[in-house]
Amino acid sequence: MTAEIINGSEISKQIREELKQEVAQLKERHNIIPGLATVIVGEDPASQSYVSSKVKTCQELGIYSERYDLSAETSEQELLALIDRLNKDPKINGILVQLPLPKHIDENNVIMAIDPKKDVDGFHPINVGKLMIGEPDYLPCTPHGIQVLLQRAGVETEGADVVVVGRSNIVGKPIANILMQKKSGANATVTVCHTRTKDLASHTKRADILIVAAGGKPKSITADMVKEGVVVIDVGVHRIGKTAEGKNILCGDVDFESVKEKARAITPVPRGVGPMTIVMLMSNTVKAAKLAAGLA
Numbered sequence: 538m539t540a541e542i543i544n545g546s547e548i549s550k551q552i553r554e555e556l557k558q559e560v561a562q563l564k565e566r567h568n569i570i571p572g573l574a575t576v577i578v579g580e581d582p583a584s585q586s587y588v589s590s591k592v593k594t595c596q597e598l599g600i601y602s603e604r605y606d607l608s609a610e611t612s613e614q615e616l617l618a619l620i621d622r623l624n625k626d627p628k629i630n631g632i633l634v635q636l637p638l639p640k641h642i643d644e645n646n647v648i649m650a651i652d653p654k655k656d657v658d659g660f661h662p663i664n665v666g667k668l669m670i671g672e673p674d675y676l677p678c679t680p681h682g683i684q685v686l687l688q689r690a691g692v693e694t695e696g697a698d699v700v701v702v703g704r705s706n707i708v709g710k711p712i713a714n715i716l717m718q719k720k721s722g723a724n725a726t727v728t729v730c731h732t733r734t735k736d737l738a739s740h741t742k743r744a745d746i747l748i749v750a751a752g753g754k755p756k757s758i759t760a761d762m763v764k765e766g767v768v769v770i771d772v773g774v775h776r777i778g779k780t781a782e783g784k785n786i787l788c789g790d791v792d793f794e795s796v797k798e799k800a801r802a803i804t805p806v807p808r809g810v811g812p813m814t815i816v817m818l819m820s821n822t823v824k825a826a827k828l829a830a831g832l833a
C-alpha cells in the first residue's frame with residue numbers, strides 16, 4: 538500500500554479562501570475588521586520568519602495587523618505593559634506573543650497577562666480549561682490544524698485508536714484532549730506517549746491514527762513501529778541541511794519514505810501540519826472579532 542498524501546498546503550489554501558470571504562463579509566455587513574497584534578522579543582531568525590508569515594497572511598486575508606518588534610533586553614514589566622495596552626485596544630481582537638521568550642521573561646506571566654478573550658493562541662489557563670470541558674472559544678492553533686486536516690482528509694476519528702507521541706502543552710496534551718471530546722470530529726480513544734513510556738512501539742503499532750509531536754531525533758518513527766493502514770500525522774520539524782540555493786531541508790519525526798508504504802494516509806514535512814498552524818491562528822482572530830461584536 539502507498540499512502541494518500543494529506544496535503545496541508547492545499548487544505549490550508551482552501552481555508553484561507555473561506556476566511557478571506559468571511560473577513561470581507563464581516564466588513565461589508567457589520568463594518569468589522571478583525572485585528573491581530575504580534576509581539577516578538579529578540580532576534581531569533583526562526584521566530585522572525587514565523588511572525589513575518591503571520592503578518593503577511595493577515596494582509597492577504599484583509600485582517601488588520603500591528604507588529605511589535607522588541608529588543609532582547611526588553612524587561613518583563615515593559616512587555617506586560619504593552620500587553621495591557623493591547624488588551625484595552627478595541628482595534629485588536631487577538632494578541633500573539635511569539636514563543637520562546639528570552640530567559641529573563643517568565644512565559645507563564647506573559648500568557649496569564651493576555652485577556653483570555655484575545656488569547657488567539659489558546660494558551661491561557663481559562664482557554665485550556667474550556668477546551669478540557671469541551672466548551673472552547675479558541676483551540677490552540679497546531680492541534681486545531683491537525684483536527685481540521687483529519688476532517689478534511691475524510692479520516693474518521695470516532696472510535697479510532699489514536700496514539701499521540703508527545704505531551705507538550707502546545708501540541709501533545711491539547712490534541713489528545715481535542716480528539717477525546719464527546720463531539721463529531723473527535724470521539725477517539727486516545728493514548729499519550731512520552732519519554733517515560735515503556736516500549737513505545739507497542740503503542741504506536743496499535744494506532745489507527747498516529748500523531749507524532751516529539752521533536753528530538755529526526756525520522757525516529759520507522760515502518761516497523763506502525764501497522765498496515767495507519768493514518769500518520771507528523772508534527773515534528775527538523776532542519777537537516779541546506780539546498781545548493783541555501784534553503785533549509787526539512788524532515789519530520791516520521792521516516793516518511795518507509796512509513797508511507799504501510800500507511801493509508803500520511804502528512805509530509807514540509808507541506809503537512811505546518812501551513813495549518815497559521816490559518817488556524819487567522820481563524821481564531823476572526824472568531825475573536827465575532828465574539829467581541831456578539832456575532833458568535
Ligand SMILES: NC(=O)c1ccc[n+]([C@@H]2O[C@H](COP(=O)([O-])OP(=O)(O)OC[C@H]3O[C@@H](n4cnc5c(N)ncnc54)[C@H](OP(=O)(O)O)[C@@H]3O)[C@@H](O)[C@H]2O)c1
Nearest residue numbers: 679703704705708731732750751752753772773774811814
Ligand atoms: N508544524 C508546526 O506548526 C509545529 C508547531 C509546534 C511544534 N512543531 C514541532 O513539533 C515537534 C514537537 O514540538 P513540541 O513543542 O510539542 O515539543 P516539546 O515541548 O519538546 O515536547 C516534546 C514531547 O515529545 C516527547 N518525546 C520526545 N522524544 C520522545 C521519544 N523518543 N519518545 C517518546 N516521547 C518523546 C517529550 O516527552 P517528555 O514530556 O517526557 O519530555 C515531550 O512530551 C517539534 O519538532 C516542533 O518543532 C511543529
